[in-house]
Structure formats: C-alpha cells, structure tokens
Amino acid sequence: QVQLVESGGGLVQAGGSLRLSCAASGRTKSRYAMGWFRQGPGKEREFVAAISRSGGSTYYADSVNGRFTISRDNAKNTVSLQMNSLNPEDTAVYYCAAANRYGNYVRRDAYDYWGQGTQVTVSS
Numbered sequence: 001q002v003q004l005v006e007s008g009g010g011l012v013q014a015g016g017s018l019r020l021s022c023a024a025s026g027r028t029k030s031r032y033a034m035g036w037f038r039q040g041p042g043k044e045r046e047f048v049a050a051i052s053r054s055g056g057s058t059y060y061a062d063s064v065n066g067r068f069t070i071s072r073d074n075a076k077n078t079v080s081l082q083m084n085s086l087n088p089e090d091t092a093v094y095y096c097a098a099a100n101r102y103g104n105y106v107r108r109d110a111y112d113y114w115g116q117g118t119q120v121t122v123s124s
Helices: none
Strands: 002-007 010-013 018-026 033-039 046-051 058-060 068-073 078-083 092-099 118-123
Touching (some): 002 092, 018 033, 018 092, 018 118, 033 068, 046 068, 046 078
Parallel strands (some): 010 118
Antiparallel strands (some): 002 018, 018 078, 033 092, 046 058, 068 078, 092 118
16 A cells, blocks of 8 residues: 655746645655646546656646656655646645556546645635
C-alpha cells in the first residue's frame, strides 16, 4: 500500500501562483508514475499532469500546458505541481495519484492509489 498526502492548496488571486506537493509513504521502494488530477464544482475529475517513474517524461492537459510544471524528487518520495498564471477555471480539489504499472497516465483508471485532495481556489 502507498499513502499519498497532498499539501499546498489555498486561496490565490487570478494571475497568481501556487505549488502543490504530494508526499508518498508506505511501499515507496517500488517506483511509481505519479499524476495530478482535479475536480471542479459539478465537474468530473480530470487529468492535469503526470510524470514517469524516472521523471524523464511529463504529460500535461492542454488547459494547463505552459502554466503548470510537474516534478518529482525520488529521494524524498515527493511530487510537486507548480501552478502559475492561475485563473478561476483552475479552481478545484487537486488530487495526487500513483500508478504501479505502465499505462495511459491521462486516464484515472491507470492509477492505483489516490490522496485525499487539496483545495485550490482562484479568485477573480
């Protein structure tokens, strides 16, 4: 089992930045691909970004590409999401997820473990 805990959410004005972090514990000796998803009010949970096990490959949703950056520190078992140029449409609960097998990391069903989420609110 792997436990994921997100942090770094909060309230920010449009145009501002936030940095989310996700700390993994448990069976972290196995390398996992990591992803971030978000769920806005009344919306389905959607893919935001993902990073491969080594960190050598990253993937982004079109809506955040160029504004968000995903990174990982395997020594510390953490993954981060730097979010810049935030706008009200980015308001959502952000979830960290871990996948222990190869797959399409854009899809929710590629992931085996999920965090509880952290709220990000962007005011206009």
